Amino acid sequence: MQQTVAGVPTQAQTQPVLTLRGVSKSFGAVRALSNVDLDLRRGEVTALLGDNGAGKSTLVKILAGVHAADSGVIEFDGKPISISSPTAARDLGIATVYQDLALCDNLDVVANLFLGREHGRLLMSEEAMEERALDLLRQLSAKIPSVRTPVAALSGGQRQTVAIARSLVGEPSVVILDEPTAALGVEQTAEVLNLIEKLRARGHAVMLITHNMADVDAVADTAVVLRLGRNNGVFPLSEVTPEQIVAAITGATDNTVTRRAARGRRRPAASPDAGVEPADLEPGTTKHSTVSTPTNSEPTGETTP
Amino acid sequence: MSQTSATPGTHPLDRQDERLIQHTGVAGAIGGFLSRVRAGDIGSLPIIVGLILIWGIIQGLNSSFLSSRNLVNLATQCAADGVIAVGVVLVLLVAQIDLSVGSMSGASSAVLGIGLTSAGWSLPEAIVIAVAMGALVGLIYAFIFVRFNVPSFVVTLAGLLALLGLQLEILGNHGSINLPFNSAIVAFMQRAFVPDVLSYVLALLAVAFFIGSRLARARRRRAANLSTGSLVSLYVKATLLLIGLEFGCWYLNKTRGVSLPFMLLVVLVMIVDFFLKRTKWGRAVYAVGGSVEAARRAGIKLWRVYVSVFVLCSMLAALGGLMSAGRLSAASISSGTGDTNLNAIAAAVIGGTSLFGGRGNAYSALLGIVVIESIANGLTLLSLTSAVRFMITGGVLMVAVIVDSMARRSRAAHGAA
Numbered sequence: 125m126q127q128t129v130a131g132v133p134t135q136a137q138t139q140p141v142l143t144l145r146g147v148s149k150s151f152g153a154v155r156a157l158s159n160v161d162l163d164l165r166r167g168e169v170t171a172l173l174g175d176n177g178a179g180k181s182t183l184v185k186i187l188a189g190v191h192a193a194d195s196g197v198i199e200f201d202g203k204p205i206s207i208s209s210p211t212a213a214r215d216l217g218i219a220t221v222y223q224d225l226a227l228c229d230n231l232d233v234v235a236n237l238f239l240g241r242e243h244g245r246l247l248m249s250e251e252a253m254e255e256r257a258l259d260l261l262r263q264l265s266a267k268i269p270s271v272r273t274p275v276a277a278l279s280g281g282q283r284q285t286v287a288i289a290r291s292l293v294g295e296p297s298v299v300i301l302d303e304p305t306a307a308l309g310v311e312q313t314a315e316v317l318n319l320i321e322k323l324r325a326r327g328h329a330v331m332l333i334t335h336n337m338a339d340v341d342a343v344a345d346t347a348v349v350l351r352l353g354r355n356n357g358v359f360p361l362s363e364v365t366p367e368q369i370v371a372a373i374t375g376a377t378d379n380t381v382t383r384r385a386a387r388g389r390r391r392p393a394a395s396p397d398a399g400v401e402p403a404d405l406e407p408g409t410t411k412h413s414t415v416s417t418p419t420n421s422e423p424t425g426e427t428t429p
Numbered sequence: 430m431s432q433t434s435a436t437p438g439t440h441p442l443d444r445q446d447e448r449l450i451q452h453t454g455v456a457g458a459i460g461g462f463l464s465r466v467r468a469g470d471i472g473s474l475p476i477i478v479g480l481i482l483i484w485g486i487i488q489g490l491n492s493s494f495l496s497s498r499n500l501v502n503l504a505t506q507c508a509a510d511g512v513i514a515v516g517v518v519l520v521l522l523v524a525q526i527d528l529s530v531g532s533m534s535g536a537s538s539a540v541l542g543i544g545l546t547s548a549g550w551s552l553p554e555a556i557v558i559a560v561a562m563g564a565l566v567g568l569i570y571a572f573i574f575v576r577f578n579v580p581s582f583v584v585t586l587a588g589l590l591a592l593l594g595l596q597l598e599i600l601g602n603h604g605s606i607n608l609p610f611n612s613a614i615v616a617f618m619q620r621a622f623v624p625d626v627l628s629y630v631l632a633l634l635a636v637a638f639f640i641g642s643r644l645a646r647a648r649r650r651r652a653a654n655l656s657t658g659s660l661v662s663l664y665v666k667a668t669l670l671l672i673g674l675e676f677g678c679w680y681l682n683k684t685r686g687v688s689l690p691f692m693l694l695v696v697l698v699m700i701v702d703f704f705l706k707r708t709k710w711g712r713a714v715y716a717v718g719g720s721v722e723a724a725r726r727a728g729i730k731l732w733r734v735y736v737s738v739f740v741l742c743s744m745l746a747a748l749g750g751l752m753s754a755g756r757l758s759a760a761s762i763s764s765g766t767g768d769t770n771l772n773a774i775a776a777a778v779i780g781g782t783s784l785f786g787g788r789g790n791a792y793s794a795l796l797g798i799v800v801i802e803s804i805a806n807g808l809t810l811l812s813l814t815s816a817v818r819f820m821i822t823g824g825v826l827m828v829a830v831i832v833d834s835m836a837r838r839s840r841a842a843h844g845a846a
Contacts, residue, residue: 211728226726228719230787231712239716240727247707251653258442271443276840 138165139202141297141329142187142218147196149182156182157353159196164298164329169320171340171361172333173373174350180333183350184302187331188220189213201297219291220300223307225283227290229276233257233268236275237290260289264322267315281312288319292328299323300331305339317343337366351375441656473781475832476796479825483800487807494807497683503806504681505618507798508690509534509753513773514780514794515694515701516745519738521777522705523717524786525581527570527742530773532592533563534750535765539599541614541751542606542760552613556751563747566592567740574739575732581739589770597762605761608754618755621689625682631692632674640667690752694795697745702791714738718787749773768805768819775822776801779829785837800825 140163149157157179164170174180185191186198189207197204200216207213213220227236234250234257242248243256257271266285268278275286284304291299301320305313320343323330332344340347340361347359349372357372370381487494513530520527537559544555566588573584600606608615623631640663647657681687705711716724717734725731753769754760780797782789804825808818 210726214728222726224722226720226723228716228723228787230719231715235712235716236723239712239723240729242709242712244709248709248712251649251655254443254655255653 138167140165141201143197143199143202144183145197145199147183147186147193147198149179149186149191149194155353157186157193157350160350160353160355162348164331166297166329167324167327168345169324169330169332169343171344171347172331172350173335173340173347173369174356175373177352178350178373179353180350181302182353184220184300184331184333187213187218187298187300189218214294214296217294217297218300219294219296219298221284221287221291221302221304223302223304225287227275227283227287230274232274233261233271233278233286236286237293239290241293256293257289260292261285263326264289264292264319266319279312280308281315284308284312284316285319288316288323292323292326296328298329298331300333302333303335304332305334305336313339337370340369341366349373442654443656473792473796475836476779476781476793476800476829479779479828480796480800480803483803483807487803487810491807491810494810497680498685499806499810501681501685501688503799503802504691505688505756506802506806507795508618508688508694509749509756510769510772510776510801511694511749511794511798512697512752513746513749513769514776514798515697515791516742516749517773517777518780518782518789518791518794519701519714520581520742521718521782521784522714522786522789523734523738524721525574525735525738526774526784527585527588527739527746528582528770528774529566529585529588529592530742530746530749531765531767531770532589532596533566533743533746533765534753534769536592536596536599537563537747537750538754538760538764539596539606541754542603542608543599545608545612546606556614559751560744560747563743563745564740567743568736570743571732571736571739575735593766596765600760600762605759608758608760610758612755612758614751614755615758618690618752619758622686623689623692625678625686628678628682628687629675632671632678635674636667636671639670640664690756694798698791698795705791710734710737715787720787746773768815768822771819771822771826772798772801772805775826775829778833779826781833783833783837784830785833797829 142162142164144160144162147157147160147162148155160179160183162170162172162183172180172183182191186193187207189210189212192206192208198207199205205216207216207218228239231239234254237257237260238253243252254271261268261271264285266282266289268282268285275283278286288299288301288304304316304320308316317339320330320332324343324345332339334340344361347361347364347369349356349359349369351373352375356375359369359372367382367385371379374381484495493499513534517527517530540559540562541555544550544558545552548555550558570581570584570588573579574581643658643663647660647663650657678687705714713724713729713734714737716727716729717731721731724734749769750765754764757764776797777789777794778784778797779800780789780793780795782793782797801822804822805818808821
């Protein structure tokens with residue numbers, strides 16, 4: 125799929141739309157983020173990676189205006205800004221699609237897309253909203269049978285589509301997707317990945333938060349890795365292997381993931397003793413053996429590293 | 430996939446997805462209605478079926494039930510509690526409840542009674558003060574609910590007791606105050622009827638308005654290249670509506686006619702329905718009832734929505750109290766106690782407003798109160814005691830809630846929850 129999207133400008137030539145320099149955030153005695161730098165560019169998909177507690181969610185919440193950064197500079201189109209509230213983030217053009225989507229099941233697709241910013245002055249102009257909704261969904265090649273069906277009647281992938289389309293209503297510069305494929309099946313994941321490519325083609329700066337290396341490999345241009353609240357590398361996807369990114373996430377080239385991979389090659393059949401490796405129990409043989417647990421998902425509320 | 434032979438390209442913008450089942454024409458409209466019912470999207474169908482059943486049974490037991498004279502009474506009886514039920518619908522739509530509407534109406538009628546007699550206020554003064562008291566009470570509920578996160582049923586349960594105390598305090602050692610019989614509110618509630626000719630004209634105007642607004646919407650949708658409903662089915666509906674309304678007017682006009690308090694209820698329901706369906710406020714009310722978190726993230730100011738519905742609910746309860754005081758031409762310590770609370774809340778639920786929030790409409794207050802009052806009226810005609818009446822009303826409420834819960838489950842199974 126990625127090869128079919130032509131004309132994506134290479135990242136080196138474009139100015140970042142959103143820049144973070146030295147952003148730090150503490151919760152009490154816990155330093156969730158320290159001196160984090162990040163660049164997001166238009167027409168580019170940046171994957172934000174990191175293990176549980178690496179600070180991804182904190183970073184997303186700072187960009188979405190839920191938390192304020194303690195220190196550091198956030199620049200939008202080269203101008204320093206502060207994101208004081210979710211509304212301020214939306215007005216700046218930073219749209220966030222949370223993992224739980226936050227859709228109203230009882231309302232139809234159109235009502236959900238325009239919730240909180242309905243067209244019309246005294247009365248809502250349903251026709252204008254419906255026309256715009258159909259237009260947006262068509263641009264995303266979304267498969268929604270009717271925009272007047274209640275959201276409850278839609279599948280997981282369709283709901284994700286509605287949530288993403290809703291983030292585009294205000295024509296934002298930056299779209300942040302928090303684990304958009306975490307709860308989806310194979311087919312629906314592919315649909316959402318197509319959608320992310322559509323967003324890139326529309327010229328949005330996309331930040332994709334995920335644990336799924338296959339998704340990163342499929343759509344991301346750049347991978348930004350956080351580890352224990354600090355930057356741990358920026359990788360252009362064209363130049364690195366997934367193993368290198370995993371190494372940056374876990375902090376070691378010799379980690380549970382690579383050991384599993386190596387073991388898998390030696391013994392193709394599933395190993396009954398997969399959980400415990402002698403190396404895990406020996407301190408000193410690995411650099412960070414205690415923190416390198418690969419997991420599929422993380423609670424959205426996590427804040428502590 | 431599409432059931433018609435037309436290619437997707439010829440469909441309006443919103444009907445182009447090939448997986449959509451195309452319902453066109455009158456047959457399509459009926460088919461679409463039937464498939465919606467099968468999927469649990471039943472709307473007011475069970476309530477209308479239930480109403481026909483109830484009317485049939487009572488008429489079978491006492492042939493004077495469906496007489497013009499009795500139906501005129503029934504319509505007037507609906508007005509006061511119906512107005513209260515409209516407020517309850519609003520609170521239920523945001524998935525909250527107000528258990529104090531009965532006490533609120535009682536306190537409001539006490540204010541009217543004292544105001545018109547010993548305090549010497551004019552009627553408009555008394556009405557404004559009573560309704561303003563309702564607004565204040567609603568404001569207090571909303572403040573406690575929003576600020577301290579106390580569940581609304583506890584806040585309003587406390588309010589029920591407090592308002593009952595206020596009612597007793599206001600009445601002092603008068604157990605019951607008779608309103609002046611020539612007072613305008615008594616005349617309005619007991620003796621005000623729409624003139625015969627005017628009632629026919631109003632029914633005609635209502636249908637004309639219905640057709641006009643539907644045609645205007647169809648024109649706007651066509652301009653936006655969206656699908657429009659079938660014109661034939663619009664005219665069929667309008668004709669049925671016209672026949673129904675004109676027949677109803679004619680039947681009531683055989684005796685005293687359509688009472689003004691009932692008209693007040695109908696107009697109130699239409700206004701509230703309009704605001705719920707067409708304004709951003711109404712959309713916010715449904716959104717909060719559907720998902721509080723989604724509404725909050727969409728930038729909806731939750732406290733504004735809660736304040737508006739609690740204030741409106743208490744104000745309408747106060748208004749309902751004034752109306753029932755006018756109807757009885759008395760305010761007493763028993764005003765608003767007994768079945769007022771149950772009737773108003775049961776009417777909203779029986780009419781099809783979900784207790785789970787986000788689903789229902791203003792018309793459910795009207796339909797529900799007609800059912801409740803039909804049962805009350807019919808059982809009185811059958812000379813049954815209020816003991817039996819309470820039990821039967823409770824049973825009907827239970828059936829309505831069971832239907833609500835089952836429809837909810839069916840919607841979930843058919844993917845339309």
